[in-house]
Amino acid sequence: MDKNDLRNKLVSISTRLFSERGLNGVSIREISKAAGVSISMISYHFGGKEGLYSSVLQEQFSGFEHIEEINKVDSDALSKIEAYIRWIIVRHRDNPYLLRFYTSELTNPTQFFPLIVQPAIGKVIQILVHIIEEGISTNKFRKDLNPVDTVLAMAGMVTYYFLSTLATQELINHSPERDEVLVRHYMDIFTKGILSSFPSGNAE
Amino acid sequence: MDKNDLRNKLVSISTRLFSERGLNGVSIREISKAAGVSISMISYHFGGKEGLYSSVLQEQFSGFEHIEEINKVDSDALSKIEAYIRWIIVRHRDNPYLLRFYTSELTNPTQFFPLIVQPAIGKVIQILVHIIEEGISTNKFRKDLNPVDTVLAMAGMVTYYFLSTLATQELINHSPERDEVLVRHYMDIFTKGILSSFPSGNAE
DNA sequence: GTCTATATTGCGATAGAC
DNA sequence: GTCTATCGCAATATAGAC
Numbered sequence: 001m002d003k004n005d006l007r008n009k010l011v012s013i014s015t016r017l018f019s020e021r022g023l024n025g026v027s028i029r030e031i032s033k034a035a036g037v038s039i040s041m042i043s044y045h046f047g048g049k050e051g052l053y054s055s056v057l058q059e060q061f062s063g064f065e066h067i068e069e070i071n072k073v074d075s076d077a078l079s080k081i082e083a084y085i086r087w088i089i090v091r092h093r094d095n096p097y098l099l100r101f102y103t104s105e106l107t108n109p110t111q112f113f114p115l116i117v118q119p120a121i122g123k124v125i126q127i128l129v130h131i132i133e134e135g136i137s138t139n140k141f142r143k144d145l146n147p148v149d150t151v152l153a154m155a156g157m158v159t160y161y162f163l164s165t166l167a168t169q170e171l172i173n174h175s176p177e178r179d180e181v182l183v184r185h186y187m188d189i190f191t192k193g194i195l196s197s198f199p200s201g202n203a204e
Numbered sequence: 205m206d207k208n209d210l211r212n213k214l215v216s217i218s219t220r221l222f223s224e225r226g227l228n229g230v231s232i233r234e235i236s237k238a239a240g241v242s243i244s245m246i247s248y249h250f251g252g253k254e255g256l257y258s259s260v261l262q263e264q265f266s267g268f269e270h271i272e273e274i275n276k277v278d279s280d281a282l283s284k285i286e287a288y289i290r291w292i293i294v295r296h297r298d299n300p301y302l303l304r305f306y307t308s309e310l311t312n313p314t315q316f317f318p319l320i321v322q323p324a325i326g327k328v329i330q331i332l333v334h335i336i337e338e339g340i341s342t343n344k345f346r347k348d349l350n351p352v353d354t355v356l357a358m359a360g361m362v363t364y365y366f367l368s369t370l371a372t373q374e375l376i377n378h379s380p381e382r383d384e385v386l387v388r389h390y391m392d393i394f395t396k397g398i399l400s401s402f403p404s405g406n407a408e
Numbered sequence: 409g410t411c412t413a414t415a416t417t418g419c420g421a422t423a424g425a426c
Numbered sequence: 427g428t429c430t431a432t433c434g435c436a437a438t439a440t441a442g443a444c
Contacts, residue, residue, distance in 0.1 A: 006409085006410090020312060021228065021312060022226055022228060022229070022312060023229075024225065024226060024228040024229040025226070025227075025228040025312075027436075027437060027438085028437085028438065028439090029436075029437075029438090037410075037411090038410060038411055038412080039438085039439090040410075040411075040412085040439080040440075041409085041410070041411090042438095042439095043438080043439060043440070044409075044410080045409090048438075048439075049438070049439095099311060100311045100312065103307040103308075103310075103311050103367065104307075104308070104311070104312075106307075106367055106368065106369075106370050106371060107303060107304045107307050107308070107367070107370075108223075108224060108225060108226060108229075108304060108308075109370060113370070117371075118370075118371055121368075121371040122371065125371070125372065125375065129375075132398075135398070139400055140399065140400055141398045141399060141400055142392075142396075142398060142399070142400050142401070143400070144392075145389075145393075145398060146376075146389060148372065148375045148376045149365075149376065149386065149389050149390075150389075150393065150398060152361075152364055152365050152368055152372065153361040153364075153365075153389075153390060153393050153394075155364060155368070156360040156361045156362070156363060156364025156365065156367075156368075157356075157357040157360045157361055157364075158360070159360060159364055159367075160356055160357075160359060160360025160361075160363055160364060161353075161356050161357075161360065163307065163310055163311070163360075163363075164310065164325075164356055164359070164360075165310075166310050166311075166313060166317070166322075167310060167321075167322055167325040167326065167329070168329065168352065168356065171329065171333075171352045172350075172352045172353065182353065185349075185350060185353050185354075185357075186353075186357060188348075189349075189354065189357050189394070189397070190357075190393070190397060190398060191397045191398055191399050192346075192396075192397040192399060193393070193394060193395045193396040193397035194336075194339070194345045194346060194349060194354060194394060194395055195344065195345060195346070195395050195396060196343055196344055196345055196346050196347070197346070210427085210428090231418075231419060231420080232419085232420065232421090233418080233419075233420085241428075241429090242428060242429050242430075243420085243421090244421080244422070244423095244428075244429070244430085245427085245428070245429090246420090246421095247420080247421060247422070248427075248428080249427090252420075252421075253420065253421095
């Protein structure tokens, strides 16, 4: 087998296993067995279990580099927000493992958080903050918004939809066919809020 | 030492350790050493490591039973939503470990998820859905809201604020003194959205 | 580059003394 | 109810053959 074939195979297999049970929940024995190679290959190619995990993490967060795509379109702040919502949904649809590494590193960071995870998340937040600021300065968005809080509110809405899947699968359909409805719904809530457009006196 | 003293001590110490490194990241050797007792005490009192983890989980999610408090006040749907936001903030402030068990069980469920975690989360979501439905039927909220999606959007906003702490501590002040500002801000976004109240034509 | 075999350490669980 | 001592097994890592 080609050298890179084996490296890729080990990364791909351990991505699934690490995402399911965490760094400490999987042994290199199990990984090498699943890959059909000797356990010593992990030390040889990655310098050990943590080296393998670091490679997995690097691959998982490499996609965050492309967040700038949502800015490329020549559009206003609102369209960029919609582009972000679509972008994050596509990321989770394409890679069902990402969210687990994401939450695991945020709540129980490994030594690789500062070098791999923090910069990736930081870049996304930075770009989103600029979009909100742009919306405020062009009078599209309310002047009293705190940009960072607003970004977290938006990112939280979308992220939590995926995070809560296991607890809400009996309540709503989480299949991708409903994603378009979801985008519209979240855009509506985030831009207009939930209040009825009737005058807000006591209506009952 | 009294029997319950030791049980409580073991639960309290392992709550911190399990939350920091997960079920598989902590050994009962380390827990018993930190508690200053013999390793055999864990098997004796809890039937093993998993039994201890189960007790920890049970304690962590027992507080969810009191979610009904937010309904007790004789108030409209909007006030109940504000009560929920405050309630969830207080929960995380009072117990910094909760979020880790919460996300860990949602993304990497153990055998205890169905019996301990799912019912606790399910109860909260159910009550929140009723509040949204109440708001819709009294004409306070928009008629086209999907109640479950709306609940997840709201819960996500607040939860993600805590989840993202590690990645955003350089950007915003996460100290409890700012919680009141946060409640106002999230209520504003969730009810009115982010759009400026100026007519939404091209304002630049 | 990949294997087998092994060294060493740590794991969870429990038997048996007190 | 708590301890010490130990069993049996699985962990990571590596030396050395091919």
